Amino acid sequence: MYIKKFALIAASALALMAGQAMAGETLDRVTSSGKLTMSSDPEYPPQSFLNDSNEMDGFDVDVGKEIAKRMGVELAIVTPSWEVITAGGWAGRWDMSVGSMTPTAARAQVLNFPAVYYYTPASFAVHTDSPVATLEELNGKVIGTCGGCTYDAYLNKDLEIDAEGAPPFEYQVTAGEIRTYETDTNAFDDLRLGDGVRVDAVFSALPTIQEAIKNGYPLKVLGEPAFYEPLSVATDKGDDEFDAKIAEIVGEMHEDGTLKALSEKWYGVDLTTVE
Structure with a gap:
């Protein structure tokens, strides 16, 4: 509903x-x-x-x-x-x-x-060559995301979304290293270089990830959205x-x-x- x-x-x-x-x-x-x-x-x-x-x-x-x-x-x-x-x-x-x-x-x-x-749903994505298939397998991995944004805060387990209508969420991933970028596109650019070359996964808005995939980025979305913003x-x-x-x-x-x-x-x- x-x-x-x-x-x-x-x-x-x-x-x-x-x-x-x-x-x-x-x-x-x-x-x-x-x-x-x-x-x-x-x-x-x-x-x-x-x-x-x-x-x-x-x-x-x-x-x-x-x-x-x-x-x-x-x-x-x-x-x-x-x-x-x-x-x-x-x-x-x-x-x-x-x-x-x-x-x-x-x-x-x-x-x-x-x-x-x-x-918008926030989701994790990995390179199409990655063997990772579940969110649990991202624990300890190097994850790229935009610096100073809500995805960064989520990975640091310091996210507070207190706007009315925001669904509750749980922290499902513990990154081994958080690599931040000026824009989401920069994170995608690093991931497209290959699985684990610079990052193991990216965390961004699902529509942004889907747009990148449509534009030829070799990414695949993992699991259900981590939270809705x-x-x-x-x-x-x-x-x-x-x-x-x-x-x-x-x-x-x-x-x-x-x-x-x-x-x-x-x-x-x-x-x-x-x-």
Whole structure:
């Protein structure tokens, strides 16, 4: 049975923030300039990537474009590193992150998460030549993942996902060594060199692994997903009006089926709900 938490999340966030609303510097800047600036990753397909026309494309990019459209402004995209985005204190360099970010307790100290827009399964993958067939066999292995992300936190057994609607999970793998990378693609590049050449496995979003396989990477997915992540639009702290507007728009996109259609376009399935 599917649990549709997004409407409750968006409505609750909107009600809370509307009650606390104050003059919004970010919202004023966006509306007066006619431009909404979003941070993104150029190497995170199918969420965000540079297409053959050298333009940003992907699920997250389409979500950002739709948010800007409903605000009545143009979308601009910048590509700072993930560590810089999650550190907060953006100082107006960009206005929001639609970057498949999990709203963890640690991140909530420096960022706000006004609207969950989809959920994604986190999975392990090995080289097609690997004899490893179960998650248990990954114990003690060298596992590659993105640095400073939720997959890194999971491998360090320090992951806290406290967003409403997040399913519970257990730590099923104890890595012998965790090798971190700037992007998931870099981890895939090392694994494609061969089983155990640099890493024994990678840990990433299942849709990202599947996209890599579709693009010729010799990977195979192991077992069931380790956990499901609620993924949210992120904003810098300090503008409740802007957060309320984001929550309102994303709530509408859930209700009218826009997010479902975008998910099916990029993933072939509806990831806007979880089982």
